[in-house]
Amino acid sequence: MLKKFIKSMVMTTAASGLLLASTAMAADQKIAxxxxxxxxxxxxxxATVMQSLEAEFKDDRAVIAQLEKDIKYYQEKKKRDGSLMSEKEKEELDTKIGTLFQEYQAKGKEFQQKTGARQNEETNKIIALVRQAIDNIAAKEKYDFVLEQKAVVFAKPEHSITEEVVEQVSKLK
Known part of the structure; x- marks a missing residue:
């Protein structure tokens, strides 16, 4: 029993020592x-990237919008004139609507994939610039850690380097 008590005291003392040591080490760290x-x-x-992507995919977006208009037009025509049409005309119209819809879905999916890939590509370039700016600021100011603000429960405003990063990245191309 005495042996267990001594062992628990030694463990408690060791844990307390480690906690104090880690607190002291953390106090020496410079964090932003x-x-x-x-x-x-x-x-x-x-904003520049968003504008260039918008321009790059303008024609594709117009094609998809036209397909959507055509589908709506033929659906409305069927509603409006359906009672006057023969069964063969209705079937042909349904086939036309189905074909347009399949083309619309295929082009829409392709458009999403292309725009997503390009947006990721361009975003990765911007992220590289931001990381470069963060690295430069961290080296210059001798920060040991730079943390994402979302990962921190609380940080004093003077520990934020957000505006410095914005300023530095804005100067880059």
Missing amino acids: VVNFQEVMGKIPQT
Whole structure:
């Protein structure tokens, strides 16, 4: 029994010592936080990329919009004129609507894949610029850690380097 008590005391003392040591080591660390989402929203590169992607896929978007209009037109025509049409005309119209809808779905899926891939590609380039700016600031200011603000429960505003990152990335191309 005495042996268990001594063992638990030794373990408690060791744990307390480790806790104190880790607290002391943490006190020597220089830590900053950055709001990555805010940075991405404020830098001009994000808006530039969005505009260029919009222009790049303008024609594809127009084709999909036209297919959608055509489908709606033929559906409305069937509703409006269906009672006056023969069964063969109705079947032909249904076939036409079905074909347009399949083309619409295929082009829509292709469009989403292409735009998603391009958006990821461009976003990764911007993220590389942001990381470069964070690395530069961390090296210059001698930060041991730079954490994403979302990962931190609380940080004093003076520990945020978000505006510095925005400023530095805005100067880059």
